[in-house]
Each structure stands twice: as structure tokens, then as C-alpha cells.
Amino acid sequence: MIAVIILLSLAPGCSWFKKEKKVSEKNSAAQKPKAVTCPLCGTAVSEASTVKRRPVAVKVENDPKARPQSGLDKACLVYEETTEGGITRFMPIYLCREADHIGPVRSARPADIDIVYPYYALFAHCGGGSPTLRMIEEAGIADLDELAWAGAYWRTHDRRAPHNLYTGTQRLRAAGDIAYPFEGEVSSPFKFLSASGIKKMVRDREKEQKRAQEAAQESATNQYQPLIMVVNQIAIPYSRVCAVRYSYDPATGKFLRFVAGTPHTDLITGRQLAVDTVIVQYVTEGSSGMRDVRGAETPMLGIIGTGRAQVFVLGQLIDANWVKSSREEHTRYLDNSGDEIPIKPGSTWIELVPATKQVSVY
């Protein structure tokens, strides 16, 4: 009799206890704060307020005398654009990480207004042609031109002007947060891969390499049809002194950057720049009606409209079309079915390559 009572009381007791445990697990999952990610690079941030600020965009030069640059490694994304004579300039955009040494800072170009606009970014540069400066003002860009905000910049003594002007995100914010108050959050320019999406792409690349190898061993290479485009190297011939190469490193899943045949390093860390996603966006080069001090024409890059693009992620090439319907909109990179191509969380470099240049992929 006693044994029966114990069994009866134990049985429902056990299941009730289990049920309670389940409920409490559910509650704790619901109470866990939602992970916040940076809209510009898709990486986790610990403080939600970090991504509710204006991003910071800086014009950095790429004249051989400007290398190695500082702070490009801390940016969420970087644009590279051609200027006079095929020399490129960078526009790193910072949101979730601070960079206290960015430069050398140089002047703005006319396409910068269309690049910066949808980011609501504080725009750091050192002057520009007067039509460009007028366009920046008319567009209502949060402008932190060095000519007006000298306190946010400094010059170093180890390099000659104009290759020695530097700034940092905190200095720029100290000026910009007061001059251009901002409430809200920048919309994300990209769709990011999930952890399982990344794993699948890594597996697919390995499988494809094996298929290619087997076809070569069986001397059946003419029957071999690749299912995905495996990429090891990307070469972008902007000009001789600004020739870019990216080399894929399967161990880290990143593309290592080279410039003019040598590793492109950061001045402060000494480390080679490593990029998670490379996007080659083919653009037209029109006439801006402006010339530099040597008389070379400043190209007007056509970045509003549509065109061809190539998205390089996890050692694969995905053919794409780019679309930017207006100055206010982000550029979207779509696959052949019209779907946005998800990229790897981390740093993205967008290469605005003149459509006349031949990019090699191998």
C-alpha cells in the first residue's frame, strides 16, 4: 500500500518537474538580449548604441608616397575609386570599430557625394575642386572638411605634405556629433551569410576543387563543367602603380591584398590587409569638367543606375548586376535570378573599376 502511494506521487511529480524546467528554459531564452550586429559589416557588437551613430567616411589617398596607409584595416567597408591618371583613392567607412589613426587624408571627388549619401556619414576629407565642394554643401552631407575643421586632424613630420595629414574616428565624432546630431540607424547595404551558409560555401568549394582534380587525373578535363567558380587570384589593373591583386587564403576565408606587386600593409600594425568580401563594380568614366593641378582630367564615375559586377566571397565568384536607383539608395548586388547576393560578415572592399579595364580571375 505504502509503495503504491509513493509510486503514484512520484510519477506525476517527475513529469511536472520536467515541464517546469522546460518552461524556465524557454523564459531564459526569451529574456536573453537579441544579438546586435553592425549594419555595415554584419559582425556582432556588444553595445547597441554603437550602431545608432553616424558612420564616419574618410578620403584616403593611394599615391605610392602615401603607402602604407593607416586604419583601412579597421573599416567596416572600403570603396576604391579611380582619380586622375588611374591613381586610386579609398573611402573607408567606420561604424562598429574605432580607428585612431586614419590617413593620409586627401581631397574629395565628385562621385563621393553619391557614395556617402545613403550612409548619413560624417565625411572627412581635405578640400576638393570647388564644384565638388559646392555639390557636398548642396547635398547636405555632414561635411568635416579639414579646411573648416582643422582641430580634428593633425600632420606628422615623418612624411612630406600633402602625404602627412591624419585623423581618427573619435576626433571626428567629437566635432561631428555636435555639428550634425543624428538619431536613428543606418540601413544595411548588404545581406549577410548565416554561419551555416558560410559552412556550405566552404564545403562546396572543396568539393568543386576535388571534382576538377579528378577530371584532370582522368584526362577528362574537356568533359568537366564547373558547378561553381572557384577563385584563387583576382587582378585589377587600375594602373601600373595602383595594380591590385587579391589572393584567397582558404585557411582564414579571406582575400589578402597586394598593391603594385607587394603585400599591401597597414602602417600601424604592419600586417597585410585581409578582406572578407571583394566586390568588383564596373562603372562608366564620364567627364567631370574638372582637372587636377597637372592638368589631368578628373573622371566622373557613373555609380547611379545599373551595371555589371562580380562578387568574390569565400574563394568563389558570383556574377552579379549592381543597381542603385538614386543618390539616396544603397547599391544592391543581385545574382542572375535578381536575388541579392549574401556576403561574408566582416570587411568588404568595393572596387569601382572602369568598365574598360579587364579584371583577371584565376
Ligand SMILES: [Zn+2]
Ligand atoms: Zn561594422
